[in-house]
Amino acid sequence: xxxxxxxxxxxxxxxxxxxxxxxxxxxxxxxxxxxxxxxxxxxxxxxxxxxxxxxxxxxxxxxxxxxxxxxxxxxxxxxxxxxxxxxxxxxxxxxxxxxxxxxxxxxxxxxxxxxxxxxxxxxxxxxxxxxxxxxxxxxxxxxxxxxxxxxxxxxxxxxxxxxxxxxxxxxxxxxxxxxxxxxxxxxxxxxxxxxxxxxxxxxxxxxxxxxxxxxxxxxxxxxxxxxxxxxxxxxxxxxxxxxxxxxxxxxxxxxxxxxxxxxxxxxxxxxxxxxxxxxxxxxxxxxxxxxxxxxxxxxxxxxxxxxxxxxxxxxxxxxxxxxxxxxxxxxxxxxxxxxxxxxxxxxxxxxxxxxxxxxxxxxxxxxxxxxxxxxxxxxxxxxxxxxxxxx
Numbered sequence: 545x546x547x548x549x550x551x552x553x554x555x556x557x558x559x560x561x562x563x564x565x566x567x568x569x570x571x572x573x574x575x576x577x578x579x580x581x582x583x584x585x586x587x588x589x590x591x592x593x594x595x596x597x598x599x600x601x602x603x604x605x606x607x608x609x610x611x612x613x614x615x616x617x618x619x620x621x622x623x624x625x626x627x628x629x630x631x632x633x634x635x636x637x638x639x640x641x642x643x644x645x646x647x648x649x650x651x652x653x654x655x656x657x658x659x660x661x662x663x664x665x666x667x668x669x670x671x672x673x674x675x676x677x678x679x680x681x682x683x684x685x686x687x688x689x690x691x692x693x694x695x696x697x698x699x700x701x702x703x704x705x706x707x708x709x710x711x712x713x714x715x716x717x718x719x720x721x722x723x724x725x726x727x728x729x730x731x732x733x734x735x736x737x738x739x740x741x742x743x744x745x746x747x748x749x750x751x752x753x754x755x756x757x758x759x760x761x762x763x764x765x766x767x768x769x770x771x772x773x774x775x776x777x778x779x780x781x782x783x784x785x786x787x788x789x790x791x792x793x794x795x796x797x798x799x800x801x802x803x804x805x806x807x808x809x810x811x812x813x814x815x816x817x818x819x820x821x822x823x824x825x826x827x828x829x830x831x832x833x834x835x836x837x838x839x840x841x842x843x844x845x846x847x848x849x850x851x852x853x854x855x856x857x858x859x860x861x862x863x864x865x866x867x868x869x870x871x872x873x874x875x876x877x878x879x880x881x882x883x884x885x886x887x888x889x890x891x892x893x894x895x896x897x898x899x900x901x902x903x904x905x906x907x908x909x910x911x912x913x914x915x916x917x918x919x920x921x922x923x924x925x926x927x928x929x930x931x932x933x934x935x
Contacts, residue, residue, distance in 0.1 A: 548616055548706070549607045549641050551633065551685070553623035554648035555676045556668040557659040559690040559698065560620040563648060566699040571616045577603045579621035600628055604635035611641040624676060626684055626735055630753050644706055645685025648698070651824040652677040654691045678816055679740050689828065705897075722865040723915070726856060726906040727768055728878045729870060731784040732757040733900040740815040742830065745806055750780045757901025758787045764903065764925050768868055770794060774859055775872040776802040785872040796872075801855035804874040805848040807839060849880035856881055860912050878904060885914045897921045 550567060552560045561578070568574045582599040600621065607617035623629040633643045650658075652674060659668055686705055690698055732754025736743035750758075765788050775785035777798045785796040807830065810818065819827050829837050838844060852873075859869050875898045882896040883889070885906070898904055898921055905925065907915040919925065 546614055547611055547641055549611055549636050549643045550616065550618045551623065551643060551645045552618065552620040552648060553629065553645065553685065555622060555655060555680055556673055557655040557662065558648045558650050559695065560648055562695045563698050564618050564620040566695045567618050567702060570699050570703060573614060574616035574618060575610050577606055577617055577619045579603055579619065597628060600632050601635065604632045607636050608639040608641055622676070629684065630733065630751060634753055646702055647685050647687050648690050649687050649828050650689065650691040651828070722910040724860055724863050724867045724869070724908040724912070726860065726869045726871060726908065727770070728898060728904040728906070729761065729784065729788070729872050730875055730878065730898045730900055730902055731780040731872065734780040742807070742810050742813050742815065742818065744811040745778050748780055750783055754900060755787070758784045760923065761901060761903065762788060762791060765870065766792065768870070768925060770870045771863060771867045772797070772859065773870045773872070774799050774802065776874060778803055778874070781872045781874065788870070799855050801851040802871060802873040802877055804876045805843055805845065807837070807842055809839070809841065845880070848876070849884055852877040852881050853884045860908050865910065882917060886917065
């Protein structure tokens with residue numbers, strides 16, 4: 545996997561080292577860049593914020609250099625601070641290297657038990673682990689659960705996910721001028737409030753990095769020459785839509801059916817409170833695999849998929865011949881739609897991906913029938929994938 549980098553994050557004892565070493569062997573030529581190892585080069589060796597930040601920035605620059613010679617860099621660290629993680633990712637991606645972030649998770653009790661069996665030289669203070677676990681935000685990157693698995697299974701899951709996140713689905717390089725295209729765009733990087741809560745939707749805002757991700761798409765959207773632009777009503781999606789529509793003079797229309805799926809009855813609750821009331825496993829699922837949770841009075845994933853595909857079908861029917869639609873939405877709605885259109889089971893929707901500030905392109909026929917997915921999870925419209933009349 546060329547021009548790629550992997551970041552593994554998680555609390556001490558969750559399995560980062562073992563997984564990083566497994567990935568290094570599986571995806572050779574690759575190199576593991578351990579933040580701890582880099583930090584240990586320093587004298588005096590201190591766990592200060594300044595030293596940790598310097599180590600992470602240094603690892604990011606090393607990752608770029610190794611990626612340039614065809615190796616896959618694998619960086620592992622706690623990465624508790626999402627802003628530091630964002631800066632690290634930004635350094636790498638500004639150099640043209642795609643970063644896949646994976647958060648390794650396991651129940652606190654499992655992590656504490658593993659810590660007790662670690663060599664004394666790397667064993668962590670149990671109070672620190674519990675403190676980190678209590679404040680931990682697993683809803684960053686892709687969550688990979690390590691409890692009840694062996695290292696090889698975790699490595700398999702990451703490798704398969706990386707393949708799915710980078711693929712371009714085969715399709716025709718040209719199509720008739722009356723065919724219709726739907727370009728999915730995910731909003732830029734967004735974060736919720738600093739405290740560990742299950743946030744309300746309006747508390748999740750785009751970061752400066754997210755805004756820059758959107759601005760980087762302006763040229764591609766301009767080349768696409770959209771005939772309509774439809775957005776989820778979430779603030780981060782609307783902001784993305786307005787940034788893209790501004791130079792085009794296109795009106796942004798909102799459609800609530802493009803929003804993500806939320807557990808509204810839990811919004812505003814702290815993760816600590818939810819853990820005490822509902823347990824570690826529930827919280828882990830809530831922030832990483834919410835589709836596996838069914839709650840009374842809350843929308844199911846099947847219902848969410850139905851409203852999204854209804855929205856897409858309506859937009860395609862309303863588009864003129866040759867219409868080029870832009871949908872500003874979230875990863876969930878995009879993945880549910882992809883699963884529906886290619887005939888995959890809803891449980892397989894994670895085989896599809898749409899990272900922050902990236903696009904996927906779908907083609908529909910002259911009579912509004914789905915034809916194929918032409919590109920997935922890309923920052924650029926693929927070369928050659930243009931209408932017969934040109935974009």
